[in-house]
Amino acid sequence: MTTLILIGGKSQRMGRDKATIERPDGVRQIDWLARLAQLIGGEVFLSMRDDSAPPIDLPVVADQVAGGGPLAALAAIHAKKPDSPVLVISCDLFLLDETTLAHLFAHRDPTRHATCFANRIDGRAEPLCTIYEVSGISKAAEALGRGDHCARHFLEALNPLVLALPHAEALDNANTPQELAECFAKLQHGVTTKVVHVLYFAKLRESRGLDEERVETIACTPAGLYEELRFLHRLPLEIGSLRAARNGDFCEWDELISDGDEIVFIPPVAGG
Structure with missing residues (x-):
């Protein structure tokens, strides 16, 4: 399993880099997410939109399609690791915890294109804490080619296994x-x-x-x-x-x- 942490956003509404924000316990957000990813095992990569210095010593996968958002990150990691399923985690998930990731992995269905959680408010699939199997992530480049940059639409088109969150708040994100x-x-x-x-x-x-x-x-x-x-x-x-x-x-x-x-x-x- 490969883990990809998305830190390529511009953070315009937040006004500062979300990856380097200190949590209430003093740990930077990127360090918290990297720690969670390393508990899972396998390689951990950062997704960035350019060649700026990463905030942590992890290998970087740069977007190959400018402005492509999370789908560009999916296409880039698949090009680098074409035979590996990928856990994608967004940097703005300040409430993500080990229990939630353990639940995702325990209920993963490798025969589906993806396994994800349902949004706690509207029940739709959440794309930014998701395991994409090779059969699913391989379709990202094709979607980009059609001009479809919406990560949620892409995930829903894969007919993923959608799980209920063990902790309802775990995927609440922070953009402001x-x-x-x-x-x-x-x-x-x-x-x-x-x-x-x-x-x-x-x-x-x-x-x-x-x-x-x-x-x-x-x-x-x-x-x-x-x-x-x-x-x-x-x-x-x-x-x-x-x-x-x-x-x-x-x-x-x-x-x-x-x-x-x-x-x-x-x-x-x-x-x-």
């Missing part, structure tokens, strides 16, 4: 500082299910089609809650354009929420 704060809150305070009362205003109310609802969530912060709702309901506004309030008072996005809280997401005033 607010999402990172949510991941760190889960690491530091644990994950519990809570029910909160959510109020919508203006454009969010129009998009959601209702004024308020009770929501069951494992989010620790207003940011985590909003990203869950935005993903599930395709809400149109990015978190950066909103303010949040908790129990009648404006709050920071990384403030901890509790069972029974009232949370309000406040869009900008039209014309303001």
Whole structure:
């Protein structure tokens, strides 16, 4: 088995290199992922989009198709290791743990093109913590040639074995500082299910089609809650354009929420 850690993203929304972010325990994210990969055994590679210096002493596989995203990484590692199945791990999975990877390997079906997990919110296949068998990953270059750069569409077309996550939060990713704060809150305070009362205003109310609802969530912060709702309901506004309030008072996005809280997401005033 070969492991490929994807660190080729530009991290524009995060504003810094996600691979070198220190986790709450002081370990850099790339070191944490490399440690998990080495527990599995086999060779570990980094996927990078250019020839810049890697953040850790591991061999690098550079993308062969500029702008091809994860599929370019799949095609590149297959060209280098054509006879090996590949575990692909995205660098922004701050909650990935040994238990989750062990579950993936224990239930792997080598007769399928791929084995992966279902997204905890929409149930669709998650491409960036997946074992791609040779029969599956060999199709990546063909997909790129057709101009299909969507990793999820590619994985779903392989008809993979899709598993339920042993830890629901394990594949929650972090692309923004607010999402990172949510991941760190889960690491530091644990994950519990809570029910909160959510109020919508203006454009969010129009998009959601209702004024308020009770929501069951494992989010620790207003940011985590909003990203869950935005993903599930395709809400149109990015978190950066909103303010949040908790129990009648404006709050920071990384403030901890509790069972029974009232949370309000406040869009900008039209014309303001």
